[in-house]
Amino acid sequence: MNRIELTRIPFIKNALKNRYPQLAVFIVMLIGYIFAILAGLIGTPVGSHNFSIVFVWIAWWAILILVAVPFFGRGWCAVCPIPLPGEWLQRGAVLSPPDKKPKWLNLRVPKMFRNIWLQNISFLLLALFSSVLLTTPNITGIVLAAMLFSAIGLSTVFERRAFCRYLCPVGGFIGLYSQTAPIELRIKDKQVCVTCEGKPCYNGSSVGYGCPWDVFPGGLTKNTYCGLCMECIRTCPHDNIAVNLRPFSADLTKPSTRMDEAFKAFIMLGSAIIYAGVLLGPWGAFKDAAYNVGSSSWFIYAIVFLAIIFVVLPGLFTLGIVDTKNALPLKQRFASLSTALIPLGLMFWVAFSLSFVLTNASYIIAALSDPLGLGWNLFGTANATWQPMLTSMLAPAQALALVGGLIWSARTAQKAAGEVKVSSIPVIVYCFFATCFMLWLLL
Amino acid sequence: MRYRFSLLLLVMAGLVVAFAPLPVPTIAPQERTFEIDAHQFAYSPSDLHVNPGDTINIHLTSTDVVHGLYVDGYDISVEADPGQSATLTFVADKPGSFRFRCNITCGAMHPFMIGKLTVGNNSWLYRSIGLSILAAISFFPLSSFSDRKTKEERIK
Numbered sequence: 001m002n003r004i005e006l007t008r009i010p011f012i013k014n015a016l017k018n019r020y021p022q023l024a025v026f027i028v029m030l031i032g033y034i035f036a037i038l039a040g041l042i043g044t045p046v047g048s049h050n051f052s053i054v055f056v057w058i059a060w061w062a063i064l065i066l067v068a069v070p071f072f073g074r075g076w077c078a079v080c081p082i083p084l085p086g087e088w089l090q091r092g093a094v095l096s097p098p099d100k101k102p103k104w105l106n107l108r109v110p111k112m113f114r115n116i117w118l119q120n121i122s123f124l125l126l127a128l129f130s131s132v133l134l135t136t137p138n139i140t141g142i143v144l145a146a147m148l149f150s151a152i153g154l155s156t157v158f159e160r161r162a163f164c165r166y167l168c169p170v171g172g173f174i175g176l177y178s179q180t181a182p183i184e185l186r187i188k189d190k191q192v193c194v195t196c197e198g199k200p201c202y203n204g205s206s207v208g209y210g211c212p213w214d215v216f217p218g219g220l221t222k223n224t225y226c227g228l229c230m231e232c233i234r235t236c237p238h239d240n241i242a243v244n245l246r247p248f249s250a251d252l253t254k255p256s257t258r259m260d261e262a263f264k265a266f267i268m269l270g271s272a273i274i275y276a277g278v279l280l281g282p283w284g285a286f287k288d289a290a291y292n293v294g295s296s297s298w299f300i301y302a303i304v305f306l307a308i309i310f311v312v313l314p315g316l317f318t319l320g321i322v323d324t325k326n327a328l329p330l331k332q333r334f335a336s337l338s339t340a341l342i343p344l345g346l347m348f349w350v351a352f353s354l355s356f357v358l359t360n361a362s363y364i365i366a367a368l369s370d371p372l373g374l375g376w377n378l379f380g381t382a383n384a385t386w387q388p389m390l391t392s393m394l395a396p397a398q399a400l401a402l403v404g405g406l407i408w409s410a411r412t413a414q415k416a417a418g419e420v421k422v423s424s425i426p427v428i429v430y431c432f433f434a435t436c437f438m439l440w441l442l443l
Numbered sequence: 444m445r446y447r448f449s450l451l452l453l454v455m456a457g458l459v460v461a462f463a464p465l466p467v468p469t470i471a472p473q474e475r476t477f478e479i480d481a482h483q484f485a486y487s488p489s490d491l492h493v494n495p496g497d498t499i500n501i502h503l504t505s506t507d508v509v510h511g512l513y514v515d516g517y518d519i520s521v522e523a524d525p526g527q528s529a530t531l532t533f534v535a536d537k538p539g540s541f542r543f544r545c546n547i548t549c550g551a552m553h554p555f556m557i558g559k560l561t562v563g564n565n566s567w568l569y570r571s572i573g574l575s576i577l578a579a580i581s582f583f584p585l586s587s588f589s590d591r592k593t594k595e596e597r598i599k
Contacts, residue, residue: 048548135551280542282559284485291484291552359515359544360554386546391515395539399571406575410582432579436572443540443568 003244005188007233016230016243019095022079030081033144035371040141044373048386050137051371054363056144057134062357064174065349073178077171078228082147083164086155087212097209106159109166109214115260119172120267124309126169127271128302131279131290161212164227171227176264177346178223179251184244185217185226185233192240193218201232201241208235217241222251224261249408255339255416259331262338263314269341269434270309272348276441280355320426328420336420340413340427347405348438351398355442359388398442406435453581460573465566472496472534479503481510481523481545484552495538495563501531511546514560520546538563 007013015021032055040052047053068076088094092102126133126143133139151163164171187193193201201217204210211217213227217236220226233241256262278286278301289297314334321333362384367373369382376382409431410424417424475497480487481504493499503512505523512531513520516539521531545556 046548047551048554131552131555135554279555280557282486282489282557284482284487284489284556287484287552287555355542356554359542388513388515388544391518391541394515395567399567399574403571403574403578407578407582410579414582428579428582432575435575439568439571439575443565443571 003184003242003246005242005244006183007241007243012243013233016233019234022230023095025079026081026084029079030084033081033148037141037144037148039372040137040139040144042372043137045137046373047135047137048360048363049367049370049373051367052137052140052144053135054360054367055371056140058357058360059364061353062361064170065353066357069174069177069181070346070350071181071183072228073181073183073223074174074226074228075181075183076174077164078230080164082168083151083155083161083212085148086152086163087161089152090155091209097204097206104156107157109158109162113166115258116166116172116175116264117260118167119169120260120264122167122169123172123267123271124306127267128305129293130275131287132293134279135291160210160214161227165213165225172264173268175224176261176268176342180249180343180346181223182246182248182250183228184223184246184250185228185230186220186242186244187218188240188242190218192238196238196240200235200237205235205237208232210235221254222256224251249343249412252339252342252412253415255336255419257332257335259335262335263310265338265341265345266313266317267309269345269348270305270313272345272352273434273438273441274305274308276348276352276438280352281441317427317430320430321422323422326420326422328422333420333422336416337413337422337424337427339416340409340424340431343408343412344405344431344434347401347408348434351401351405351438351442354397354401355394358390358394361389362387395443399439402435402439402442406431449581453577456577456581457574460577461570465564465569467495467563470494472498474498474500476500476502479512479558480506481512481556482506483508483550484545484556486512486543486556486558489558491558491560493535493560493562495535497535497562499531499533499535502528503531504528508549509547510549510556512543512558513546514541514543516541522547535560535562539567540565
């Protein structure tokens with residue numbers, strides 16, 4: 001299947017070039033985000049009746065992992081409100097570039113941090129405390145506020161969206177999984193970029209800002225670091241930027257060679273497996289350990305969590321791909337072949353989230369009417385009773401997601417193995433056992 | 444041609460694994476009673492196995508706050524006050540694996556207070572593993588046909 005350029009459709013192109021539709025969505029999102037912080041801090045401590053828990057960890061999460069990431073890649077980043085206040089402050093403007101820029105430090109992020117290791121660490125930090133974070137409104141409120149203020153702080157020190165690009169715990173995995181999405185932003189003609197003077201898509205111009213994600217669109221080969229902010233569509237003087245519809249996982253045909261991205265794949269795969277066992281399994285001791293932060297059982301849980309992600313999963317994977325006859329360094333094979341875990345991890349998260357979201361979605365109806373749990377009844381639905389949804393469809397849907405993920409990963413493994421000229425069998429076997437374990441946990 | 448035939452064969456094998464009826468063991472239905480303690484945020488025991496057609500009595504005793512027990516798929520529930528017991532009786536006439544979960548908000552980890560009821564065979568698990576085996580072992584010949592086809596197309 002070839003690419004279909006969506007920006008050829010005048011309505012789509014105009015909607016993306018115009019700043020106002022995006023600004024309207026941004027403002028709605030920012031209001032919702034600030035309300036989630038406030039609800040977390042001043043609303044009821046009962047998570048299932050608090051807007052911050054219900055709308056962030058059930059509604060937003062469902063949209064993100066079941067729709068936005070698989071079908072739109074970094075589509076969420078295009079409308080995420082977290083970088084907005086910092087960016088407005090950094091630019092000294094809300095819409096078009098001002099005549100005079102405000103004097104912030106505008107430093108370049110140090111080279112040692114220009115990777116996704118910080119995002120890996122920030123995700124793991126949240127993951128270790130996730131049982132508390134997912135269920136305690138004031139913790140969710142504090143974390144959401146901390147993300148907002150971190151983004152503001154980094155915007156005043158560093159250039160562009162340093163928080164989104166290097167620190168956001170969510171942005172890291174969205175970037176990883178956005179490679180599987182059937183949407184991409186790419187240039188139309190490379191030669192146009194080569195001869196373009198001033199590179200306004202990267203450096204900015206009077207009509208728009210330089211890429212907030214610190215990416216030169218002319219060199220884009222994968223979705224990972226393009227935040228789909230559409231700024232380059234506005235600044236390109238040659239109309240050389242396109243948003244394309246493409247086959248799923250088109251970016252994975254050229255496997256990554258970066259260890260930070262490889263470990264991101266293991267972190268996400270391992271977290272999905274651990275959450276499925278701890279949160280959705282029948283073992284109360286695991287839940288106690290995960291929830292009682294600071295207790296000795298929690299420390300054991302944290303050590304086991306990190307050991308699974310950094311030792312067990314990568315260790316078994318490495319054992320499978322060790323081949324003394326191959327001339328390519330093991331590190332490079334490890335990074336390239338771990339590309340196969342990207343679709344598998346995404347489908348593990350889809351299967352996990354289906355269970356979590358479908359059984360708790362009915363809380364959204366009640367929280368709409370009483371978002372702070374203060375006894376309001378705005379739309380007459382505050383007393384809606386909890387009722388799991390579509391439970392008869394859950395097992396088949398999870399089975400389909402997991403088996404489909406295995407097939408998708410096996411195909412990706414073959415392509416990645418072809419690139420580094422090794423056998424894909426060990427990777428497929430690894431994916432098979434991981435899938436069987438996840439099936440056992442969820443079904 | 445060989446590729447299409449293999450693909451057809453694979454799809455047919457997949458359909459058999461996914462939908463072929465599994466042998467049902469002929470065990471006479473019994474009456475089974477489970478004493479389940481509920482406390483924040485777990486059931487004990489939390490993993491129940493019964494045969495299809497069994498009549499199940501669940502005596503739910505809450506040892507701390509009010510807890511409930513809702514069985515997914517059966518859409519039935521029972522609630523127990525602190526220190527009290529309540530009974531849920533039903534016929535396990537739907538085979539498969541079902542989660543049971545607390546349906547009364549009982550604290551922070553309430554949404555994750557979950558147990559598991561297996562009625563007969565966990566057929567979705569077995570079928571899914573069967574499909575996974577089929578997918579893994581059939582992948583190589585199929586994709587080699589696909590690769591060959593792509594190469595031929597490129598040469599043309």
